[in-house]
Structures are given as structure tokens and as C-alpha cells.
Amino acid sequence: MGRAPCCDKTSVKRGPWSPEEDSKLKDYISKHGTGGNWISLPHKAGLKRCGKSCRLRWLNYLRPNIKHGDFSDEEDRIICSLYVNIGSRWSIIAAQLPGRTDNDIKNYWNTKLKKKLMALQFPTSSHQRKPQFPPFPSTHPFSNYFTTTHTPFSDFQTISLPSNNNYPNTSFNPFYQNQESMISLNPSMQYNNNMFMFGSEGSCSSSDGSCKEIKQEEIGYHHMNSGGFDDYNNNNFMINCNNGSVGENINQYEEKTSGVGYGYNNGQSQTLTPLLDYGLEDIKQLISSDNKDFSVDEIHNSEENGMYYFHY
């Protein structure tokens, strides 16, 4: 036999909470805690509510230190940068924003932030761009290495990330030690003339060396998801793999907690697509196997920072 049903849905109250109900719930939890059982809590607290409803009310509204009201620019940046890398994993995003709830962030994203970013990305100017799925045209050299369901980078504009000093106590920290990490998604960046680039180990900057555990193809995957832009008007693409890639640390988190490496595709964990190996020669070989029409930009290539640049 299993457990008893959580509640009789026909006899519980639904809809907005009254101040009296809020007060009862708050008083009960402050005295007794949740007891680890939300289902029995409403009866004990004298509430005619479903346990799940109580839990939601407490977590999203009544519990201490909940922040309501406007989001700061920094919070905006954190939400955007995490959304780029993990998708709509609101609970994980909320864990990085003390006082904010997943529901709050979700609402904020859906009602304001998404529109704000779209307005930035698709201004009514000569740079006007149209959304396109998949993010790469099929003729792109990397088209085979991308899934078609990933949210295209074009939803976002240039985003700067805060240093990890702001989040010293979180269970995982998406921000590496560098102070100037950027996710660069701006279509007006410097290499926009039939050029793309990507990097190898250059972005691994964790001080404890733990990111060495991450498989190289995952690093490649996350570089693809950590920055870059695609110019739909001119069929250009560029990937920027600066230090401080958010995705890598999220991968670290997954590996540490579950022992398995995951990538995220639109919020769904998935098997990562092998993308690259170490070294320029490997990359050249990889690209040439799919697309003959490319050339290496020897002027801009930098073994030092792990960036490689190509025209196609």
C-alpha cells in the first residue's frame, strides 16, 4: 500500500489567501516549523487548504527575507546569463538570487525581462533582425553540432557577469574568479565578416583545477552556448569563449552532485554533442570534414587564450 491522498480536493479552499489564513500559516510554522510534512500541516494549523497550496504560499510569499519589487540590473544580468546556459531552470536561478523565488523570477522573465531583451536585440533600426530557428543555417560549418531546439543567442544582448565574490555561500557558483567575464552576444562585434571562432581549454580558470574533470566535448558544447552571435542578415556566425563560462561551472555542479555530466538544452538535460578536441589542427580537421569552405584567420588566432578564428 502507498500513502494516503494528500487532501480532499473538493473540500479544500482555493483561490487567493486571506490575511487571516496567512497569519495562521505563519504563526504555525514559526512555532512548529513545517515538520517535513506539508500535507498534514494545514489540518494542524487549522487551515482548509491543500498542503501544496500552503507550501507554495509559504515559499513564495510568507517566509522571511523574501524580496518583492523591482529587480536590480545585476539581478537582470544574472537571470539572463543563467537562462542562456541552463534555460528555464527557475529554481536553480533563484538559488543564485537571495530573497527571490523561482515563481517571482519566472514571472519577471515572462512578463518583463524577455521583452526587454527582445527590444534590445531587435531594435527598429537598420540592424533589425528576425528570429530564426534553428540558430544556425544548415550550411553553417557547425550546423551538425547544434540541436535545433536550443534558444538562439539572438534573444540576448551583451551581458556582463558579476564576480563570484557576490555569491560566496551558494551551493554552486556559476561565476569564475575573473572580474570581467562577459557573455558577448552583440551582433555588432568586431569580427562580423564571414568569420567565426571558438576556443578550447582557454576558458578553464577554476583555481582548484576541478574543471579538468569536465569532458572536453562538454567544454566545447558550453562554449557554443556561452557566447557568440549569429548575424542572420549576412549568414555570419561567431562564438566567443571568454574566461568565466557559466556553463562549465553548472556542469561542475551537476557532476559533483550526481556524478554524471550533463548539458542543458532548453532546460532539459541531454547528452552533449561532441564538438571539438584540443588544438587548432583538430579543430581544422573537424570543420573540414563537414565543410570545405573555410579558412583560418592566422592573424587573430591565439593559442594563448584558446581562441581560434575562421572565415567561412
Add this chain to the structure above:
DNA sequence: AATACGCGCAACCGCCCGACT
């Protein structure tokens, strides 16, 4: 002043996974 419309947000719904029996 009345009505229509759009937006923000609290709350609900339904699913998944792990725990329990």
C-alpha cells in the same frame, strides 16, 4: 463615465522522481 484592453502576478495544474509501504 463606461467599456475594452493589456499587463503583472498569485495561485493552480500536472508531471516527474524518489520515498514509502
Add this chain to the structure above:
DNA sequence: GAGTCGGGCGGTTGCGCGTAT
């Protein structure tokens, strides 16, 4: 091992309010 449920989560709904017509 199978069936069932609780907790947690993301997606969606619908109410209330402000603004436009």
C-alpha cells in the same frame, strides 16, 4: 518489485488593476 504518494518544479491560468479609447 509494484503501487502509491509527497515534494518539487515548470508551465499555465485567471483575477485584479491600470491605462487607453
